[in-house]
Amino acid sequence: MSVRKRKWATASGEAREAWIVDYSDHEGDRCIKTFAKKRDADAFAAIATVEISQGIHTPASKTITVAEAGEDWIKTAEANHLERTTIDEYRRHLDLHIVPRLGRTKLADLSVPMVRAFEDALLADKRSQSLVRKIRVSLGSIIADAQERGHVSRNVVRELRSRRKRGKEKRAERRQKGKLRVGADIPAPTEIRALIEATEEGQFQALFLVGIFVGLRASELRGLRWEDVDLKKRELHVVQRANIHGDIGSPKSEAGHRTVPITPKLAAVLTKWKLASKKSDLGVVFSTRTGAVLDHANLMQRSWWPLQLKAGVTKPVLDESGRPKCDEDGRPMVQAKYSGLHCWRHFFASWCINRVADGGLELPAKVVQARLGHSSITVTMDTYGHLFPGGDDSERLADAEGKLWGQG
Template sequence: MSIRKRTWKTAKGEVKEAWVFDYVDQAGKRHIKTFDKKKDATTYQTTVMGEVRDGTHTASSQSVKVKEAADKWLGTGEKNGLERSTLDQYRQHITLHINPYLGDHRLSELTAPLVREFEDRLRKGTPAPGQKEAKSRSAALVRKVLVSLGSLLGDAQERGLVARNVVRDLRSKRTRGKERRSERRQKGKLKIGVDIPTREEIKAIVGAVAGRWRPLLLTAIFTGLRASELRGLLWSDVDFDARQIHVRQRADRYNEIGAPKSEAGERVVPLPPLVLNTLREWKLSCPRRKEKKDDEGKLHLVFPTGTGNVESLGNIINRGLVPPQLAGKVSVPVVAADGTPRLDEEGKPILAAKYTGMHALRHFYASWCINRKADGGLELPPKVVQERLGHSSIVMTMDVYGHLFPRGDDGSELAEAERSLLA
């Protein structure tokens, strides 16, 4: 490996000079790279020497730009049959975040300091080259974008376009537990009456919901199925004899049917009597897909549109979840930007549904599984709660709902233990 100064004359007679770095890579192939300044050549030489020694060097001439590798990565995803919604999320990460900052960089130019700078720019909202302004990204979004960038580089590594995945090297040196704890601190713990409906609120919703939405909401409340799983549920997966539901598929945001979110998502959930009887009645009037034969309900959805097709999440929320909350007075006042309540034409406060997403009902189901029997809950062990919810690991269950489990050290139990000890 050597650095030498090169001088030449242009066609107009101007004298030019540059610094040339000449080296042989780990495969024995010779490469030449030119720099305007000697210090840049020296810095590159130091980097290359380490990479060649470790067998991780990729010459710039063999590398491609990040945006080209991104296209290849998306192509791999399509060939592997990734869901449309997942591919769309990846495209957003590339188009809105990765390409504006790193798209014109070659893969071989990506270093740990460059990736850290990219991360900081996203978090601070620093405009990318050619942009006049940009918004700061949340910590959760930054983490997802970095995961996508790492997957992109992993695909390029398998293609032989780059020898190192600097994102994974960088993140492996961090304590991921600290990142997760920091993110959880920002979100805060789920709170009863704020994120999780109270028992009284659930009673009010159950008492107010009617029509085609009643069986859907009751199933959501007392089985904890995700909205996507409810939308993709088939009658053939409802076992009335065994009193349970088999979760085998879900409907994505584009109403396309696919596998559950994870392997753990495929599960069996028991049905309480109220839900079981409600579904029996609903099956008699449930719309069927007109273009398909009945075939004992194997082709029919449990909660479809009027024509038997997949129901949209927006309709479920706006027509199914919101009205019974307003009717049952599970509501909050609508406030203006300055914090003052908004009033209608009669001067009365305008009210809105307190819970705006179906996941609130899933949270309630989790709390119902966790709570003591004395408090009206099922008092299930953490592992059973994980299985009922379809979480991929017990860690996820405890991270989200761990604070809801009985501690076993409340006042009454401490007093009983004290009396037993000193008796």
């Protein structure tokens, strides 16, 4: 392997120079790689020498681009029969973020600084820390898939990750998001009462009540079957869910398979709905007029948001400068306060956690974890730990302080 300087002149007579690394790979084929600086050429030569001796070096001329590797990665995901929603997310990461910035780059030319610059560019485009992390994970998976196919020897994303403190990014994300707040992320009990009073008998009333008193995920609500609802024992079994495409599948994790008790009034509402509802071929509790799985977006736009407007659970519509907007008659414009359905699950969690004196159930953390179907207690405590009531130890603190001061 040799590193040498090459000089030449352009057609216009302009002098140029570059550093050439001339070597043979582990298959005996001659390879040449050009660098603008000698230090970069020397660094590449040192790494290539070790890789060639280990039989893992892949010259840039024999590798493929990031875009081509991305397509192979998608095919692998499809061959492994991953969920459509997962493959759709992979496709968005690839087409919207990875290919536009790195698509033409050869895998062998990728470096840790390039990946870091890629992350910085995403953050500069106002992408959230959480999204950037997911996109980087997808890029790492693309390279890992290409490694298995023999297209590249190193996974620079893994090298980037190894240099970072474990858990540092997740802590930064949590700081950025902040803790869930009642009245902002979690409907307050007064708002829930107003919403319950505003609901009319029928499918959405039953769906809404199951959401706030059982805490199912939106996908679990939409995939719930009558055979999994035991009205006599007043309990509900979570054994399946429906993804955003309406495909039926297993819960998110093993812990997602669970049994949750239901309240007497909710059991009465479900009994009435069962008698009034049309039988679905899928056997689901909540369905369209044709018996299909309910569409998530339609639930929000046609039922959830109008219910909030009816119940007065609203927030002002703001203009670009953050000031409240008014309609043509000068009246303040309002919109539904809670955009998604996940706030129902947040309320259920807070209801389980709150003290009995405050209208809650005051359940232990492990019970809350089981009812929510979280994979670990860490997930429960990271999300809702701040809601658990803390003891008032002011009197004990004062007493202990007095003893230290010699007053006890």
